[in-house]
Amino acid sequence: MKNYQIKHSDLDGWLEKIIAAGRRVIAPxxxxxxxxxxxxxxxxEVAADDQVQTIQSAKQAAFPKxxxxxxxxxxxxxxxxxxxxxxxxxxxxxxxARPCDAAGFTPLSAIFNWDYKxxxxxxxxxxxxxxxxxxxxxxxxxFCTSVGGGPGEKKGCDILVxxxxxxxxxxxxxxxxxxxxxxxxxxLFSEANAVADDSxxxxxxxxxxxxxxxxxxKEDIRRHLAEAFDSPVWREQSERCLGCGAxxxxxxxxxCFDIQExxxxxxxxxxxxxxxxxxxxxxxxxxxxxxxxxQATRWRQRxxxxxxYMPERLDATGCTGCGRCSRACPVDMNLLEHLTSIAQx
Amino acid sequence: xNNWNKQxxxxxxxxxxxxxxxxxxxxxxxxxxxxxCHDAVAAERLVMDGRCTHNxxxxxxxxxxxxxxxxxxxxxxxxxxxxxLQLMQENQIPEGRFLLMAVGPEGxxxxxxxxxxxxxxxxxxxxxxxxxxxALIEKIDAMSREERWAxxxxxxxxxxxCYACRAACPLCYCTxxxxxxxxxxxxxxWASTLPNIEWQINRVMHMAGRCTGCGxxxxxxxxxxxxxxxxxxxxxxxxxxxxxxxxxxxNVLSTFSPDDKENFIH
Ligand code: SF4
Ligand code: SF4
Ligand code: SF4
Ligand code: SF4
Numbered sequence: 324m325k326n327y328q329i330k331h332s333d334l335d336g337w338l339e340k341i342i343a344a345g346r347r348v349i350a351p352x353x354x355x356x357x358x359x360x361x362x363x364x365x366x367x368e369v370a371a372d373d374q375v376q377t378i379q380s381a382k383q384a385a386f387p388k389x390x391x392x393x394x395x396x397x398x399x400x401x402x403x404x405x406x407x408x409x410x411x412x413x414x415x416x417x418x419x420a421r422p423c424d425a426a427g428f429t430p431l432s433a434i435f436n437w438d439y440k441x442x443x444x445x446x447x448x449x450x451x452x453x454x455x456x457x458x459x460x461x462x463x464x465x466f467c468t469s470v471g472g473g474p475g476e477k478k479g480c481d482i483l484v485x486x487x488x489x490x491x492x493x494x495x496x497x498x499x500x501x502x503x504x505x506x507x508x509x510x511l512f513s514e515a516n517a518v519a520d521d522s523x524x525x526x527x528x529x530x531x532x533x534x535x536x537x538x539x540x541k542e543d544i545r546r547h548l549a550e551a552f553d554s555p556v557w558r559e560q561s562e563r564c565l566g567c568g569a570x571x572x573x574x575x576x577x578x579c580f581d582i583q584e585x586x587x588x589x590x591x592x593x594x595x596x597x598x599x600x601x602x603x604x605x606x607x608x609x610x611x612x613x614x615x616x617x618q619a620t621r622w623r624q625r626x627x628x629x630x631x632y633m634p635e636r637l638d639a640t641g642c643t644g645c646g647r648c649s650r651a652c653p654v655d656m657n658l659l660e661h662l663t664s665i666a667q668x
Numbered sequence: 669x670n671n672w673n674k675q676x677x678x679x680x681x682x683x684x685x686x687x688x689x690x691x692x693x694x695x696x697x698x699x700x701x702x703x704x705c706h707d708a709v710a711a712e713r714l715v716m717d718g719r720c721t722h723n724x725x726x727x728x729x730x731x732x733x734x735x736x737x738x739x740x741x742x743x744x745x746x747x748x749x750x751x752x753l754q755l756m757q758e759n760q761i762p763e764g765r766f767l768l769m770a771v772g773p774e775g776x777x778x779x780x781x782x783x784x785x786x787x788x789x790x791x792x793x794x795x796x797x798x799x800x801x802x803a804l805i806e807k808i809d810a811m812s813r814e815e816r817w818a819x820x821x822x823x824x825x826x827x828x829x830c831y832a833c834r835a836a837c838p839l840c841y842c843t844x845x846x847x848x849x850x851x852x853x854x855x856x857x858w859a860s861t862l863p864n865i866e867w868q869i870n871r872v873m874h875m876a877g878r879c880t881g882c883g884x885x886x887x888x889x890x891x892x893x894x895x896x897x898x899x900x901x902x903x904x905x906x907x908x909x910x911x912x913x914x915x916x917x918x919n920v921l922s923t924f925s926p927d928d929k930e931n932f933i934h
Contacts, residue, residue: 355892357891357892359826359891378890378891378892379828379890388828388829388858388859388860389858389859389860463695463696464695562702562704562733563701563702563703563704563727565726565832565835565836565888566835567830567831567832567834567835567836567888568828568829568830568831568832569830569832569888569890571830572828572830572890573890581857581858583856583857583858584853585856594858596829596857596858596859597828597829597859599830602831604848616732617732618732618733649695651890653722653832653835653836653884653887653888653890654701654702654722655694655695655699655701657694657695660695
């Protein structure tokens with residue numbers, strides 16, 4: 324795939340062409356001082372590029388908070404089913420995601436294709452193009468470099484844009500979907516603007532990135548977790564946890580969902596919606612028995628699932644170090660801090 | 669170590685209390701967070717200042733967190749005290765099980781061992797009305813019905829149904845919430861505009877006359893949706909209809925008097 328250099332000031336023109344081509348574009352938008360992904364219709368709506376993260380991750384592009392799996396209608400004894408046609412899903416561009424957003428789709432896809440290939444997720448993802456921007460700042464919650472990512476990491480991106488101090492932007496096109504997006508602005512992504520693999524721009528890119536030394540390694544964590552099932556650490560860490568769904572819902576890799584009915588007599592819909600392992604009801608049996616009866620056991624599940632079970636079963640880590648869970652948590656459960664203390668035990 | 673930290677450390681050391689719930693420094697210098705102190709050493713980490721805004725009363729009904737024996741100390745803000753008192757009035761926590769403590773401006777620790785002392789302390793320390801909240805309510809009050817409906821639809825379309833607003837509220841203590849009841853399914857459980865509105869209507873109706881105005885629901889919402897305006901507005905309505913005095917037991921909408929002026933009671 325090719326790399327290009329364009330001017331910072333050309334980015335909006337390119338986005339305008341993407342919008343004009345009829346793509347649904349989701350981008351960071353600031354409302355009342357808070358920035359989150361929203362559908363936009365003009366580059367002017369996009370938030371200034373001065374915040375580390377959006378509140379929510381980009382996962383909603385392929386895994387919306389609620390979606391219809393199928394609808395049904397009963398007439399006499401005949402039942403007809405109606406499934407959403409994946410072709411009807413809009414071609415979507417996530418503009419100015421972060422590398423940790425892009426990385427999130429690797430574990431997410433692993434889950435949605437584990438034993439069953441989830442057509443709806445796969446179809447949405449196939450129609451989603453991720454334009455990530457390298458991070459030039461990190462905050463107290465970021466830890467991508469501890470889990471194999473980085474502020475300028477391309478993995479999972481369709482396109483990675485890095486704004487350089489010189490006023491240029493290095494555009495690394497990583498996939499065919501990315502190429503299709505670049506092709507919408509042939510004037511910008513021309514041979515004249517192509518960047519050779521040995522260009523000094525790549526060194527400039529490195530110097531433009533946020534500095535974020537790794538605090539632990541995935542392997543450290545996994546080694547400690549192998550022995551930690553009965554550790555008192557779960558209770559110690561989770562005492563203040565309120566058991567809400569905030570951390571899971573903002574997380575780029577949390578994939579747990581619930582299936583719900585929307586019945587209206589002889590017709591209705593079946594709906595998939597986000598769920599969270601922090602909820603007390605999440606594992607409750609009909610008998611009333613709950614195999615994860617306390618918040619401590621639910622917190623343990625959250626950590627073990629992401630850092631032990633997923634690496635074991637799916638060869639993926641269920642965390643990209645984006646820090647969103649910690650920013651969203653109403654009681655400041657700081658995942659970086661908790662993991663660091665586990666790694667140092 | 670502050671003098672009050674030392675006092676609390678001593679209480680933990682000599683068994684006056686088995687656990688103390690308070691605040692410690694958080695992830696950033698702007699933040700504090702809840703802290704559970706099981707021993708005197710942990711008490712050194714306790715802080716109390718204007719950054720302490722979590723409503724710790726939410727933990728007082730979580731039995732799994734509390735030692736079966738012994739008293740539990742709480743280093744409390746006025747909002748925590750108000751919620752604790754409300755919980756006592758609703759028979760959710762027994763008087764005497766908790767030793768609520770307020771830290772005065774000079775670091776003086778005041779012990780508030782029972783409902784009466786709580787009442788007096790709260791009356792002596794009224795919290796100022798938040799002018800931003802008042803301004804927002806005025807703004808919404810000035811809207812037409814249609815505008816208001818559009819405002820809340822737009823706002824709650826963003827809700828993800830994480831229920832952090834429920835989890836953070838000390839008075840949302842039901843072990844089985846109506847949103848989890850599915851026979852019948854009173855409230856549609858997924859996140860989309862109408863079901864989200866249903867959830868908030870239900871939440872604020874259950875809070876009517878009970879909400880202490882602490883703002884914990886709003887502070888917890890990851891989307892920063894101004895849902896505390898709903899409870900605040902309902903409190904205003906209740907005050908208008910029933911006055912600002914609250915019964916010592918029960919709540920305005922769940923108590924009755926045989927000599928009620930309305931005749932439905934007879
Ligand atoms: S667990 Fe937290 S830090 Fe890790 S990917 Fe999810 S939201 Fe980001
Ligand atoms: S967001 Fe925080 S309080 Fe809520 S479940 Fe997650 S860790 Fe617990
Ligand atoms: S302001 Fe919100 S959290 Fe506080 S008591 Fe009222 S409803 Fe509950
Ligand atoms: S905390 Fe906010 S997003 Fe979560 S359920 Fe409540 S209103 Fe919705």
